[in-house]
Amino acid sequence: MSAEAPLPDPxxxxxxxxxxxxxxxxxxxxxxxxxxxxxxxxxxxxxGHLPWNGLxxxxxxxxxxxxxxxxxxxxxxxxxxAQAALPGRSVLWIAPEPDAYPPGLARLGLSAASLxxxxxxxxxxxxxxxxxxxxxxxxxxxxxxxxAPDLTAARRLQLAAETGGGIGLLLRxxxxxxxxxxxxxxxxxxxxxxxxxxxHHLGEPGWEIALLRARGGRPGNxxxxxxxxxxxxxxxxPVQASAPGKKRRA
Amino acid sequence: xxxxxxxxxxxxxxFEGGLPCAAPSLPAPKEALAASGRRFLMLHGEGLAxxxxxxxxxxxSPLVGIWREEGLLLETTGLPxxxxxxxxxxxxxxxxxxxxxxxxxxxxxxALAALLRAGTASQVLTPAQEEAARPRLPVTALALPAAxxxxxxxxxxxxxxxxxxxxxxxxxxxxxxxxxxxxxxxxGWIAPFTPVRPPPRHVQAREYLSPLCTGPALERAxxxxxxxxxxxxxxxxxxxxxxxxxAFRGDGSWQELxxxxxxxxxxxxxxxxxxxxxxxxxxxxxxxxxxxxxxEVTEALHARQAGLPGEETPxxxxxxxxxxxxxxxxxxxxAPRESHWPERAVRRADAxxxxxxxxxxxxxxRLLRRPIPITASALLPDDPPFQIVIGKRVERVVSxxxxxxxxxxxxxxxxxxxxxxxxxxxxxSGARWWVCRRGVVGEVEAxxxxxxxxx
Numbered sequence: 001m002s003a004e005a006p007l008p009d010p011x012x013x014x015x016x017x018x019x020x021x022x023x024x025x026x027x028x029x030x031x032x033x034x035x036x037x038x039x040x041x042x043x044x045x046x047x048g049h050l051p052w053n054g055l056x057x058x059x060x061x062x063x064x065x066x067x068x069x070x071x072x073x074x075x076x077x078x079x080x081x082a083q084a085a086l087p088g089r090s091v092l093w094i095a096p097e098p099d100a101y102p103p104g105l106a107r108l109g110l111s112a113a114s115l116x117x118x119x120x121x122x123x124x125x126x127x128x129x130x131x132x133x134x135x136x137x138x139x140x141x142x143x144x145x146x147x148a149p150d151l152t153a154a155r156r157l158q159l160a161a162e163t164g165g166g167i168g169l170l171l172r173x174x175x176x177x178x179x180x181x182x183x184x185x186x187x188x189x190x191x192x193x194x195x196x197x198x199x200h201h202l203g204e205p206g207w208e209i210a211l212l213r214a215r216g217g218r219p220g221n222x223x224x225x226x227x228x229x230x231x232x233x234x235x236x237x238p239v240q241a242s243a244p245g246k247k248r249r250a
Numbered sequence: 251x252x253x254x255x256x257x258x259x260x261x262x263x264x265f266e267g268g269l270p271c272a273a274p275s276l277p278a279p280k281e282a283l284a285a286s287g288r289r290f291l292m293l294h295g296e297g298l299a300x301x302x303x304x305x306x307x308x309x310x311s312p313l314v315g316i317w318r319e320e321g322l323l324l325e326t327t328g329l330p331x332x333x334x335x336x337x338x339x340x341x342x343x344x345x346x347x348x349x350x351x352x353x354x355x356x357x358x359x360x361a362l363a364a365l366l367r368a369g370t371a372s373q374v375l376t377p378a379q380e381e382a383a384r385p386r387l388p389v390t391a392l393a394l395p396a397a398x399x400x401x402x403x404x405x406x407x408x409x410x411x412x413x414x415x416x417x418x419x420x421x422x423x424x425x426x427x428x429x430x431x432x433x434x435x436x437x438g439w440i441a442p443f444t445p446v447r448p449p450p451r452h453v454q455a456r457e458y459l460s461p462l463c464t465g466p467a468l469e470r471a472x473x474x475x476x477x478x479x480x481x482x483x484x485x486x487x488x489x490x491x492x493x494x495x496x497a498f499r500g501d502g503s504w505q506e507l508x509x510x511x512x513x514x515x516x517x518x519x520x521x522x523x524x525x526x527x528x529x530x531x532x533x534x535x536x537x538x539x540x541x542x543x544x545x546e547v548t549e550a551l552h553a554r555q556a557g558l559p560g561e562e563t564p565x566x567x568x569x570x571x572x573x574x575x576x577x578x579x580x581x582x583x584x585a586p587r588e589s590h591w592p593e594r595a596v597r598r599a600d601a602x603x604x605x606x607x608x609x610x611x612x613x614x615x616r617l618l619r620r621p622i623p624i625t626a627s628a629l630l631p632d633d634p635p636f637q638i639v640i641g642k643r644v645e646r647v648v649s650x651x652x653x654x655x656x657x658x659x660x661x662x663x664x665x666x667x668x669x670x671x672x673x674x675x676x677x678x679s680g681a682r683w684w685v686c687r688r689g690v691v692g693e694v695e696a697x698x699x700x701x702x703x704x705x
Contacts, residue, residue: 067679067680067681067703068616068681068703069614069615069681069682069683069703069704069705070680070681070705072615072616072703072705073615073704073705076615076705088564089564090568097619099616099617099618099619100584100615100616101584101592101596101613101614101615101616101617101702102584102586102596102608103586103595103596103608103609103610103611103613104611104612104613104614104615104616104617104702104704104705105608105615106607106608106609106610106611107610107611107612107613107705108615108705111607112583112584112585112586112605112607112608113583113604113605113606113607115583115584116572116581116582116583116601117581117582117583117584118575118579118580118581119579119580119581120579125578125579128578129575129578129579132571132574132575133571133575136567136568136570136571137564137567138564138565138567138568138571139568139571190680191679191680191681191682192680193648193676193678193679193680194676194680197648197649197676198649199648199649199650200649200650200651201649201651202649202650202651202674202676202682202704203649205682205704205705206680208680226705
């Protein structure tokens with residue numbers, strides 16, 4: 001924890017209160033200043049729904065992959081947004097067998113020039129690399145594949161992200177019971193047929209974006225479409241969950 | 251003997267792949283020894299001229315070489331101990347390690363070797379003593395081809411004084427350049443030797459009275475060496491790119507660790523952190539008596555005001571992070587390459603260097619290293635598939651874009667590489683796959699694969 005500033009003169013009540021508030025904010029940045037945090041813009045609807053008015057930086061986020069293409073697409077979009085919001089910082093891609101493919105990632109706006117791949121066959125190594133990376137002020141985002149860290153490990157990643165100021169992304173398979181999490185948000189991504197698709201035309205990528213939980217916010221469900229030409233995510237207003245049987249505890 | 255004659259002898263080799271003992275330009279003969287001022291210890295003994303004793307002797311001096319397969323040469327210039335004590339200490343240590351040796355400490359390695367061959371006892375020679383001993387050296391003690399000795403004896407040339415009195419021209423015509431070279435080496439003008447390890451630019455060493463056995467003790471000791479090394483680097487305006495830690499055990503064995511850095515650094519905290527992680531590789535057994543930390547490769551590093559903790563520039567922070575990651579894991583960047591083959595279009599590049607940007611394409615975000623084999627059904631042989639069977643799952647294809655045909659690159663040696671037809675397909679569930687048919691259209695052995703998932 002950073003060094004504590006001396007409290008002001010105890011007779012000055014207002015200054016004293018402000019000082020104490022600032023100290024609490026320093027002690028747990030996750031609690032204080034919901035609206036005052038630096039965020040990544042996603043889309044107007046998503047930003048308006050999230051309690052931080054956007055996806056907060058200096059935090060850990062979980063993406064459950066119900067369909068590999070959609071989940072990696074959404075994650076790559078977040079990485080690209082983090083790259084744009086934190087210029088000069090690099091992005092870590094940590095996986096047992098990293099197989100990122102820059103030509104495809106470039107279409108989502110992710111630049112390969114600052115993308116560093118880390119091969120971590122053992123989950124312990126992957127967590128260590130993610131924590132070291134997130135703590136480093138030169139890393140804008142770290143994407144961690146496959147590992148389902150326990151609560152302690154996830155909390156460590158969250159604290160590391162608060163130190164470094166980047167975002168941590170956990171991309172995991174969509175388990176039946178994803179368990180509790182220390183991450184700020186948890187998303188589930190599934191594919192959705194594009195409305196303008198024809199037999200010989202795929203149309204723009206369509207995703208079903210489910211916000212399963214957000215610290216201090218409500219869950220939600222959207223239909224998203226990635227507009228590659230304009231480089232933006234278009235979302236429709238919240239919809240009902242796709243199938244009642246697939247509803248899971250978050 | 252005139253220096254003019256000497257200057258006319260055909261090209262004397264000054265280097266032999268090693269460091270020149272004196273400066274490459276020949277100094278005037280009389281002041282050669284005094285001018286260079288370098289001091290050497292020559293050791294003769296059973297089995298000494300091999301790598302093991304040589305590396306072990308690095309604990310006494312950072313510059314150790316094997317001298318002409320007969321002895322060890324240690325440069326002692328600038329060592330803190332007084333010379334007689336140094337000699338006694340080194341000989342004692344060799345005795346204790348089971349390799350008895352005789353040693354002479356003086357200025358010209360070749361003369362020291364010749365004196366040892368002539369049977370001189372271990373001692374320290376002042377320049378004056380060396381000067382006085384040289385003329386009395388018998389030719390049999392010199393490093394000359396054995397066949398040359400009887401010929402010299404027949405001419406009545408029995409010692410160095412007699413050799414030096416001869417004009418060099420006739421000697422060189424009769425015996426080649428060997429004699430002139432040896433005479434020059436005896437005076438310390440030339441003495442090439444190859445150090446057993448490249449001399450570090452900066453080195454810190456410390457002996458420990460009670461041997462270090464535990465991890466924390468080693469970490470502390472190495473940390474202190476790193477701090478002092480960084481202080482030296484700061485003074486000379488350099489940063490280290492490669493470190494070497496040599497740890498000597500009491501029983502005469504040792505262990506070496508090398509650690510590279512992605513970017514020159516002289517930040518003690520960074521070096522400590524890198525070395526701390528390597529401590530677990532050290533095997534102290536009965537304990538380490540001496541540690542030497544050397545900066546093997548250095549680079550000029552501009553002076554910069556040390557920032558407060560957490561204020562380091564992103565570039566430095568990144569290279570320090572990559573150093574730490576690369577210690578345990580493989581890291582790389584992906585650089586584009588000119589090729590139509592999807593798996594050849596990117597190549598792994600150094601994680602520390604900058605790379606070019608890849609052009610965007612309608613490609614998957616992850617390219618599966620092992621494509622998943624599938625069964626696909628199409629109405630016509632070159633139609634896109636309308637149904638895909640993957641494992642036991644049957645997926646209906648709603649829309650498909652393609653084919654995108656990729657032919658083998660004719661300029662590469664022919665391999666078993668049939669052409670591929672790629673399709674972007676969208677399944678009923680909305681998932682998008684990048685599938686390919688490998689093989690010529692319509693042939694039975696054409697196989698289908700999923701090569702990646704599209705966003």
